[in-house]
Amino acid sequence: xxxxxxxxxxxxxxxxxxxxxxxxxxxxxxxxxxxxxxxxxxxxxxxxxxxxxxxxxxxxxxxxxxxxxxxxxxxxxxxxxxxxxxxxxxxxxxxxxxxxxxxxxxxxxxxxxxxxxxxxxxxxxxxxxxxxxxxxxxxxxxxxxxxxxxxxxxxxxxxxxxxxxxxxxxxxxxxxxxxxxxxxxxxxxxxxxxxxxxxxxxxxxxxxxxxxxxxxxxxxxxxxxxxxxxxxxxxxxxxxxxxxxxxxxxxxxxxxxxxxxxxxxxxxx
Amino acid sequence: xxxxxxxxxxxxxxxxxxxxxxxxxxxxxxxxxxxxxxxxxxxxxxxxxxxxxxxxxxxxxxxxxxxxxxxxxxxxxxxxxxxxxxxxxxxxxxxxxxxxxxxxxxxxxxxxxxxxxxxxxxxxxxxxxxxxxxxxxxxxxxxxxxxxxxxxxxxxxxxxxxxxxxxxxxxxxxxxxxxxxxxxxxxxxxxxxxxxxxxxxxxxxxxxxxxxxxxxxxxxxxxxxxxxxxxxxxxxxxxxxxxxxxxxxxxxxxxxxxxxxxxxxxxxxxxxxxxxxxxxxxxx
Numbered sequence: 001x002x003x004x005x006x007x008x009x010x011x012x013x014x015x016x017x018x019x020x021x022x023x024x025x026x027x028x029x030x031x032x033x034x035x036x037x038x039x040x041x042x043x044x045x046x047x048x049x050x051x052x053x054x055x056x057x058x059x060x061x062x063x064x065x066x067x068x069x070x071x072x073x074x075x076x077x078x079x080x081x082x083x084x085x086x087x088x089x090x091x092x093x094x095x096x097x098x099x100x101x102x103x104x105x106x107x108x109x110x111x112x113x114x115x116x117x118x119x120x121x122x123x124x125x126x127x128x129x130x131x132x133x134x135x136x137x138x139x140x141x142x143x144x145x146x147x148x149x150x151x152x153x154x155x156x157x158x159x160x161x162x163x164x165x166x167x168x169x170x171x172x173x174x175x176x177x178x179x180x181x182x183x184x185x186x187x188x189x190x191x192x193x194x195x196x197x198x199x200x201x202x203x204x205x206x207x208x209x210x211x212x213x214x215x216x217x218x219x220x221x222x223x224x225x226x227x228x229x230x231x232x233x234x235x236x237x238x239x240x241x242x243x244x245x246x247x248x249x250x251x252x253x254x255x256x257x258x259x260x261x262x263x264x265x266x267x268x269x
Numbered sequence: 270x271x272x273x274x275x276x277x278x279x280x281x282x283x284x285x286x287x288x289x290x291x292x293x294x295x296x297x298x299x300x301x302x303x304x305x306x307x308x309x310x311x312x313x314x315x316x317x318x319x320x321x322x323x324x325x326x327x328x329x330x331x332x333x334x335x336x337x338x339x340x341x342x343x344x345x346x347x348x349x350x351x352x353x354x355x356x357x358x359x360x361x362x363x364x365x366x367x368x369x370x371x372x373x374x375x376x377x378x379x380x381x382x383x384x385x386x387x388x389x390x391x392x393x394x395x396x397x398x399x400x401x402x403x404x405x406x407x408x409x410x411x412x413x414x415x416x417x418x419x420x421x422x423x424x425x426x427x428x429x430x431x432x433x434x435x436x437x438x439x440x441x442x443x444x445x446x447x448x449x450x451x452x453x454x455x456x457x458x459x460x461x462x463x464x465x466x467x468x469x470x471x472x473x474x475x476x477x478x479x480x481x482x483x484x485x486x487x488x489x490x491x492x493x494x495x496x497x498x499x500x501x502x503x504x505x506x507x508x509x510x511x512x513x514x515x516x517x518x519x520x521x522x523x524x525x526x527x528x529x530x531x532x533x534x535x536x537x538x539x540x541x542x543x544x545x546x547x548x549x550x551x552x553x
Contacts, residue, residue, distance in 0.1 A: 051373045053553040069373045075366040079286040091275045092374035134370060 002064070003028050004142040004173030005050060010059035012045050012197075019045045021197040022059070029064075029141070030171040032164060034184030034205075036261055037194040043177045044072055046194070047146045050175070064142045064173070066093060068135035072146040072177075075127075078120030082111055082130050085119065086137060095138035105133040108166065110159050124151040132163065142173045149180060161187055185257045193264050201264045208260045216240065217249035224253070272376040276384025277391075284354060284392060293350060297400060300342065305407045308335055312412040330510040332414020333503045337514070339404030340426055340502070343397045344495055345457070347430035351393035352453040355437040357446030358385045359544075363553050364445060372553065379545040382438060386541060389434040394427040401426055417505035425498035428533055429491035433457065435540040436491075442547045460485060460492030467496070468521025486525055490533045496523035 005027040012020040020042045027033050037043050048054040050061055051069040076085045086102040095101060106112050109129035119127060128151045135143055149157045157180070164187045167174055178184060184191055185205050193201040201208060214228040214236055225236055230252045240247055255263075284290050315327045359382075362368040372381055401423045409415045416422055433453065440449040467482025469475070486493035500522035503514040515522045 048553070053369055053373065055550070055552060066375070067373075069370070071366060071369045073366045074370055076370070077283060077367065079283060088275070088279060089370070089374065092272065092371065092376050094375060131370070 003062070004031070004064040004067075005144075005175060006060075006062040007046070007050065008060045010046065010049060010061065011057045012042070012049060012054065013057045019197050020049075020056075020059075023194065023197070023199055025192060025199070027142070027173045027175055029173055030168060031190065032168055032174045032176065032188045034188035034191045035175055035177040035194065036179075036181065036184060036191060038265055041194045042197040043194060044146055047144050047175065047177050051144050066138045066140050067142040067144060068137065068140035069144045070131045070135040070146060070148050072150070074131055076119045076130065076134075078118065080119050081116050082106060082119070082122070082133075083115040085130060085134060089134050089137045093138035097138070101137070105136055108136070108163060109133045125153060125156045128152055129156065129159065132160065136167075140172060142175070143167065144175050144177075146177045147179070148176070149178065149183065157183065181257045181261060191257065193261060195265050200267075201260070205257050209254050209257060212255040212259065213253045215251045215253050216247060217251075219246045219248070272380035273384045273387060276371075276376070276381050277387040280354065280385055280388035281392065284388070289350075289353065290392070293346070293396065297346070297396075300346075300400070301403055301407070304335075304339060304404060305411065308407055308411045311335060315412075326506065326508060326510040328412060328414055329506040330514055332408050332412050333416075333506055333510075333514040335412075336404055336408050336414070336416060336502060337499055339408075340401060340422075340495070340498060343400030343404070344426055344429055344491075346400065347393045347397035347427075348433050348453070348457045348491075350396055351389050351430050351434035352437045352450050354389035354392060355385060355434055355441055356450040356453065358382070358438055358441040359548055359551070360441055360444060361446030361449070369553055378548045382541070382545055382548055386434060386438050389438070390431045393430040393434055397427045397430045398423055416502045418501040422498040422501040425494040425501070428530075429494040429498075432491040432494070432533060432537055432540070435537050435544070439540045439544040439547075442544050442551060456489060457491075460489040460495075463489070464492050464496050464521065464523070467523060471521060471523075482523070486523070487532065490529070490536050493523070493525045493529055494533060496521065497525050497529055500524050 003026045005025065007023060007025040010020050010023040011018065023042070023046060025046075035043050035046070045054060047069075049056050050063055051067065080088070083102055083106075086105060090097060090101065102115070103112070106115055109132050111126060111129055111133065114122070114126065119130070122130065128148065132145075132148060135145065149160050152160065161183060164174060164176070168187075176184065176188060188205060191201070191203065191205050191208060192199055213224050213226045214233055216223050216225070216236065218240070225232070228236060233250055233252065237247055237250060311331050312328070315331055357365075359368065372378055402419070405416060405419050436456065437449060437453045440452055444452060463482050463485030466478045467486075470478025470482055486496070500515075503511065503522050506514050
């Protein structure tokens with residue numbers, strides 16, 4: 001089974017600045033991968049190279065066809081209605097889904113009542129959801145989403161999260177470039193963290209999260225034993241009881257993806 | 270429907286829906302009305318030349334002059350239209366985020382460029398032809414002056430507008446919409462100025478001015494096409510009137526020779542090929 005996206009040794013140089021320094025990345029069919037990294041890490045450059053907007057300086061990129069793309073900064077012509085935008089992209093992608101596909105996609109992004117609304121009359125969030133519908137024209141095998149929730153309110157973000165779950169169900173692979181760690185934590189199968197053009201961490205969110213200590217509730221208050229793990233709990237409790245403390249509760253503290261992300265990026269620097 | 274026709278149709282739809290074509294149509298009707306009125310007044314006033322002993326053909330002088338003015342006006346407005354439709358086609362649309370969703374589709378960048386070119390070329394060439402033939406018909410029916418070669422003249426004028434659309438498209442790969450639009454209008458002005466210098470150079474005569482005009486004609490062949498169109502308009506006007514109208518109201522007529530049309534075609538293909546090559550190498 002060939003991967004939906006296979007990137008090997010990818011490099012991109014803008015003059016003297018090297019935006020990507022040998023990135024390897026593979027996304028399997030139906031896999032949701034979150035791409036994390038600070039501003040300027042090379043996330044958007046990677047996504048743009050994958051969809052052919054930017055030429056790589058070195059390396060290879062193989063993308064499953066058809067694919068969909070939602071740019072970080074995009075706009076649709078204000079004079080077009082939502083339906084006309086989708087119709088144009090149907091024509092360009094050779095989709096024969098017709099009005100039924102357009103209607104389904106608008107429903108999927110909760111714009112079912114706005115098929116005739118002009119883009120210029122839409123809020124930024126509505127336009128972003130229309131962008132997502134546009135990216136899904138033609139039944140793509142891979143979606144490259146660059147900050148798809150940047151203009152969305154919490155309700156809109158929930159819609160996108162539901163949408164990503166639906167895409168997983170349909171077997172569509174997704175590369176999700178975002179700053180919202182909670183989104184990645186909730187929906188992604190795998191996380192790739194890049195910094196200064198290099199992959200600095202990769203794995204399933206649960207694998208990246210690590211135990212960071214044990215919190216014990218005592219009569220004198222909460223005490224945290226840093227670095228302790230679940231395996232240390234019986235010994236810690238026994239030691240405390242032996243020392244005459246009364247133990248009311250014990251909790252293993254795990255680092256969040258945010259901790260992992262911040263720690264990884266800080267280490268890389 | 271292939272990529273070129275989809276993009277061309279979309280560009281034409283945009284021009285229609287944003288009321289560009291409506292504004293142009295209204296202004297052209299106003300222009301046509303004023304032209305017809307001016308034409309009527311002009312030919313009424315020719316009665317004073319009836320007994321002119323110098324042999325001046327006043328009717329041909331007036332007719333060629335006013336059609337020449339309409340040709341200038343038509344090409345100028347066609348230039349504005351071609352520039353407006355293409356000035357922001359690549360860099361301008363990329364900066365606004367309009368281009369990226371389109372070119373990631375199964376659409377080559379060359380197809381996108383050709384689609385934009387076809388739309389601009391069709392609209393601007395058709396506009397120039399409508400204004401030109403409108404002026405010819407009005408002048409002919411009111412003043413009974415008919416150009417010597419109306420179709421060849423109109424074809425060259427429309428060709429000028431098509432060349433400007435291609436140049437503007439090439440400029441749009443490198444410059445934003447405003448800078449490219451300004452550049453195109455300045456190039457058009459420079460071409461016109463060179464043509465006027467050429468007319469002065471022919472009259473004095475000055476080999477230096479003639480050389481400047483000739484060089485500009487080959488570098489900016491839309492100007493050469495315009496002057497060749499003027500030549501075809503007035504070449505049959507005899508005597509003193511012929512000498513006067515050949516100097517022209519806005520750039521004198523000039524015979525660029527048999528290589529002009531082949532050169533204009535090569536230039537057009539070259540401009541489009543350069544635009545496609547540069548766009549293909551551009552990061553968006």
